[in-house]
Amino acid sequence: MSQVPRILVVGCGPVGTMCSYSLQNSGRTTVTAILRSTYDDVKANGFRIKSIDHGEVDGWRPHNISRTLDDALQYGPFDYVVVALKNLPDVYSIPDIIRLAVASEKTAIVLVQNGIDIEQPLIDAFPDNVVISGVPLIGCEQNGREILHNDPDILLVGGFTKNPDRMDQGKLMCSEFAELYTAGGAKCEVKENLTWFRWRKLCWNASFNAICALTNLDSGLIQDAGALETLIKPAMGEVAAIASAAGYQLPEDIKEQMVAFTPRELYLKPSMQVDAIRQRPMEIEVILGNALRIAEKVGVDARLLGTLYQLLKAKQQALLSVK
Numbered sequence: 496m497s498q499v500p501r502i503l504v505v506g507c508g509p510v511g512t513m514c515s516y517s518l519q520n521s522g523r524t525t526v527t528a529i530l531r532s533t534y535d536d537v538k539a540n541g542f543r544i545k546s547i548d549h550g551e552v553d554g555w556r557p558h559n560i561s562r563t564l565d566d567a568l569q570y571g572p573f574d575y576v577v578v579a580l581k582n583l584p585d586v587y588s589i590p591d592i593i594r595l596a597v598a599s600e601k602t603a604i605v606l607v608q609n610g611i612d613i614e615q616p617l618i619d620a621f622p623d624n625v626v627i628s629g630v631p632l633i634g635c636e637q638n639g640r641e642i643l644h645n646d647p648d649i650l651l652v653g654g655f656t657k658n659p660d661r662m663d664q665g666k667l668m669c670s671e672f673a674e675l676y677t678a679g680g681a682k683c684e685v686k687e688n689l690t691w692f693r694w695r696k697l698c699w700n701a702s703f704n705a706i707c708a709l710t711n712l713d714s715g716l717i718q719d720a721g722a723l724e725t726l727i728k729p730a731m732g733e734v735a736a737i738a739s740a741a742g743y744q745l746p747e748d749i750k751e752q753m754v755a756f757t758p759r760e761l762y763l764k765p766s767m768q769v770d771a772i773r774q775r776p777m778e779i780e781v782i783l784g785n786a787l788r789i790a791e792k793v794g795v796d797a798r799l800l801g802t803l804y805q806l807l808k809a810k811q812q813a814l815l816s817v818k
């Protein structure tokens with residue numbers, strides 16, 4: 496590992512920008528970020544960030560910014576490649592996108608994304624590398640160079656690798672990453688049972704994200720429409736049943752906990768609804784498809800999730816064909 500860890504952030508939307516900010520703010524890293532649609536604006540003016548964790552900051556830039564991964568390689572080799580773009584295996588391959596930045600087995604790949612079973616493609620593509628899987632508990636949105644970060648950044652991380660000889664290294668890198676992130680003013684916690692936390696978050700994402708995207712009603716309006724008991728909670732129940740059959744027992748009152756996190760008056764548009772509105776591809780494979788593939792393996796009947804998935808797939812198909 497280089498003395499000052501070099502970090503590449505691929506996918507500098509609201510989540511990637513807040514990750515870059517915390518890691519750089521630690522004062523102990525060099526951060527390189529790939530910016531596409533915001534490159535010119537951020538190069539000229541920096542990001543304007545309004546953050547519940549960091550306050551208001553204008554003119555902030557990562558140490559290095561590049562338009563492409565090829566260009567970013569001049570700032571490597573990287574100790575960590577942080578992936579914070581949408582996880583869309585039906586649209587692009589994340590291993591292919593980052594391959595050139597994974598210089599050797601010393602580079603750890605950090606996923607900061609929603610979904611379940613998202614580690615496997617990276618573990619398969621980079622069997623000797625450490626994959627740090629991160630569940631982002633954050634609320635943030637972006638409009639050009641402006642970032643509104645309104646729900647605190649708590650990143651839960653756990654290490655994975657195919658190579659048993661790399662386990663110890665995985666633990667070390669996970670702890671180092673969490674320390675750097677936390678030193679920068681947000682929170683990052685290492686979790687031994689990270690997959691359990693992925694299932695817990697999936698209860699929310701597979702229900703609210705899917706149903707709000709399909710109905711174009713936000714988390715408050717969908718409750719006003721009476722769908723909590725008829726759609727949202729039943730979908731959560733199916734996720735909990737799959738998780739339990741796969742060995743991850745969620746609390747008995749998981750549905751109530753998730754609803755309690757989502758008071759009506761929040762009127763929150765889940766990221767999948769935002770993507771649908773903006774005619775951008777939705778993360779349906781990692782949020783529903785993977786859960787259903789696991790359901791089939793463990794013998795759980797998840798017919799509501801199956802229907803939501805097929806409806807979303809049709810919507811995605813239509814959306815991708817007009818792109």
Ligand SMILES: NC(=O)C1=CN([C@@H]2O[C@H](COP(=O)(O)OP(=O)(O)OC[C@H]3O[C@@H](n4cnc5c(N)ncnc54)[C@H](OP(=O)(O)O)[C@@H]3O)[C@@H](O)[C@H]2O)C=CC1
Pocket residue numbers: 505506507508509510511529530531532533579580581582592607608609631632633634635636637766778
């Ligand atoms: N936003 C939120 O509050 C939360 C998001 N999450 C999860 O975090 C992850 C990231 O979410 P979010 O930041 O909202 O996503 P966005 O879609 O808003 O941002 C993704 C960014 O990735 C960039 N990008 C896409 N493809 C590439 C590529 N090939 N190379 C480089 N950059 C690329 C996009 O650039 P361009 O603009 O040029 O297309 C965009 O800036 C997702 O998995 C999401 O589900 C989890 C919790 C909360």
Ligand SMILES: CC(C)(CO)C(=O)C(=O)O
Pocket residue numbers: 609633634635699700704763764765766767
């Ligand atoms: C929990 C929530 C709403 C955080 O923004 C989310 O994960 C999403 O919108 O996908």
